[in-house]
Amino acid sequence: xxxxxxxxxxxxxxxxxxxxxxxxxxxxxxxxxxxxxxxxxxxxxxxxxxxxxxxxxxxxxxxxxxxxxxxxxxxxxxxxxxxxxxxxxxxxxxxxxxxxxxxxxxxxxxxxxxxxxxxxxxxxxxxxxxxxxxxxxxxxxxxxxxxxxxxxxxxxxxxxxxxxxxxxxxxxxxxxxxxxxxxxxxxxxxxxxxxxxxxxxxxxxxxxxxxxxxxxxxxxxxxxxxxxxxxxxxxxxxxxxxxxxxxxxxxxxxxxxxxxxxxxxxxx
Numbered sequence: 690x691x692x693x694x695x696x697x698x699x700x701x702x703x704x705x706x707x708x709x710x711x712x713x714x715x716x717x718x719x720x721x722x723x724x725x726x727x728x729x730x731x732x733x734x735x736x737x738x739x740x741x742x743x744x745x746x747x748x749x750x751x752x753x754x755x756x757x758x759x760x761x762x763x764x765x766x767x768x769x770x771x772x773x774x775x776x777x778x779x780x781x782x783x784x785x786x787x788x789x790x791x792x793x794x795x796x797x798x799x800x801x802x803x804x805x806x807x808x809x810x811x812x813x814x815x816x817x818x819x820x821x822x823x824x825x826x827x828x829x830x831x832x833x834x835x836x837x838x839x840x841x842x843x844x845x846x847x848x849x850x851x852x853x854x855x856x857x858x859x860x861x862x863x864x865x866x867x868x869x870x871x872x873x874x875x876x877x878x879x880x881x882x883x884x885x886x887x888x889x890x891x892x893x894x895x896x897x898x899x900x901x902x903x904x905x906x907x908x909x910x911x912x913x914x915x916x917x918x919x920x921x922x923x924x925x926x927x928x929x930x931x932x933x934x935x936x937x938x939x940x941x942x943x944x945x946x947x948x949x950x951x952x953x954x955x956x957x
Contacts, residue, residue: 698897699827699869701852708876710811713885722808723850725801741788745781752777812849814882824878828854829866872896901928902939909944917948 700708703723710718752774759770818824819836826834834854839845844856847868855865873896895903901924908920921936941949 698872700872700875702826702849702868702870703852705815705870705875706811706849709814709879709882710807712879712882713810713814714807715884715886717886718807719804722804722811725805725808727805738788741784745784745788748777748781748784752781810885818878824870824875826854827869827871828861829863832861832866834868835860873898897928897931898935898939901931901936902943904928905939905943909948913948917944 706723707718707720710720710722755770755774755777759767759774762770815824815826816836819826819834826836828834836847839854839857839860840847842857844858846855848855852868853865854861854868858864876896904927905920905924908915908923917940920940921933924936924939925931
């Protein structure tokens with residue numbers, strides 16, 4: 690039997706990452722950060738390159754006297770010198786290959802490293818908030834992830850780019866399930882996080898209820914004689930994912946008292 694999972698009032702985990710990242714880093718957040726791989730810092734890479742270069746130079750300095758002797762040695766001595774040179778030449782070749790595999794464009798390296806650092810900041814904030822109970826990671830329809838307990842299991846794998854958790858099956862009954870957060874609660878939590886980039890403007894997406902409220906107020910201003918059920922039809926047509934209960938809350942908050950009282954009103 691197939692399961693029907695509704696996410697009317699949810700954000701998928703990848704959406705949550707993107708919203709938090711944009712809030713923290715403003716225009717520096719590209720939206721591609723969740724896909725970045727782990728990168729060493731540019732300074733670490735420079736130091737590693739220099740260490741390999743120094744090692745190659747040291748081995749070549751040891752090799753050169755043997756090469757000089759080899760030119761004037763007889764066959765027997767050449768065989769002995771070859772036996773000494775061969776390991777050094779092999780080690781130099783291996784180190785040169787290792788050096789070639791390291792990136793040498795530090796501008797590109799800085800960009801990749803900074804993107805990875807932004808990804809890690811967002812990931813760690815969400816992880817810590819879930820561990821502390823500040824937010825809830827919801828698995829499937831309504832299983833709340835205990836990220837501290839679940840992450841101790843060997844088959845646990847949280848995949849933000851897929852908004853998915855793999856294992857442990859004993860906690861949620863499936864090998865893999867979608868992961869989401871409650872939209873309202875998450876956006877409220879995000880609003881409490883101080884931006885890291887000073888110029889970052891908060892770019893939190895308005896909630897469905899906020900957009901529906903704005904639209905309802907516009908309708909009321911333009912058509913003050915319509916009935917409540919007609920307003921509901923128009924709001925539902927614009928926002929099909931809005932529930933009837935959510936509309937009732939919006940109506941109580943926004944409709945003038947005169948409209949809430951009984952009495953005959955126009956149908957359209």
